Amino acid sequence: MIFYIDESGSINNHLSHNKHFVIALVRVLNKKSLKRSYKRFVSSNYDRLLELDKDKYHPKTGKLIKEGDKMFSNETFKELKGSQFDKEMKKSFVDFFSRKPSFELYIIKIKNSELTDQFCQNTARVFNYTIKLAMEYFIHRGYIPKEDCSLQLDERNEKTESRFFLENYLNTELSMNGTTDKKFDVTYYDSSDNNLIQIADVFANLYYSHLQTGGYKNELKKLEEAGILKFVFTFPKQ
Structure with missing residues (x-):
């Protein structure tokens, strides 16, 4: 059993606009099919993805509002990043x-506002717990x-000193x-x-965007009806 895992948002209980932190876990049933x-x-979406990955400027002020070059390097594709998708591309993805x-x-939906200051002092602890x-x-x-169970995660979201903790923690706690x-x-x-961690990245960003805007109800319903979205685990529990 393999899970590919990525996240969206940040663990911080003092930012009013940052109400949630989202972790997406993709359990692969047919790896070869998913890779295809x-x-x-x-x-099939190469040109549109390239367009979405350009720097975005405010039409009136000319101020840079979204940095590009996250999915491409010199117009050569590197990876999918949900944060670069617009609403239509997220819908197409689903x-x-x-x-x-x-x-x-x-x-996994973490409600930042309900976390204590002490708990948030160590974001790796929040994630692992x-x-x-x-x-x-x-x-x-x-x-x-x-x-x-194999868990595969994006290394750029984890401090080096914490990388070896999660494996021992899961094996100890879930066994004991x-x-x-x-x-x-x-x-x-x-x-x-x-590339399968990248799929988790897009789904994490999509759900995070839904929590921010409420604009992806139909897409989440479609994932549920297709038997894909199995459960949303909320912490702290409601």
Whole structure:
């Protein structure tokens, strides 16, 4: 069992505009099929993706409002970044990947305003703790089986000193509390070298955008109806 994981937003309980932090977990059911879908999506939307990745300026002030060159380098494609997508491209992404489901999507929604200052002092602790709680919940409720599990994450979102903690933490906590005796393996990648982490990136940004604007209800419903979006785990619990 493999999960590809990325995030959107930041863990900070003192920013009024930053109410949530989102983690997307993509559980792959057919890796070969999903990789083919990824390649087809990029190739069929190449020109539009390139256009979206340009610097964006305010039409009246001329001020730079969105930096480009996140998905391309010298007009050569590097990776998908959900933060560069506009609303129409996000909708197209959902439409495309809902046609032939080869994965499941799980979302972790962290409510920043309900986190304590002490808890937020160590953002890696917040991240790791909620991953552990979510995995425990998914296993107990039967969403995912009790089997060895590989987690693949974007290395650019994790401090070097914290990278080896999550694997030991999951193996210790989930074994000691009786959740599972199976093993967890955690690996970090540069997302530009892992196209399935990029898919998690887009879904994390899409759900984060929905929390900000409420503008993606139809897309989330489509993912649910396709059997892709399995559960949204909220922390702290409602």
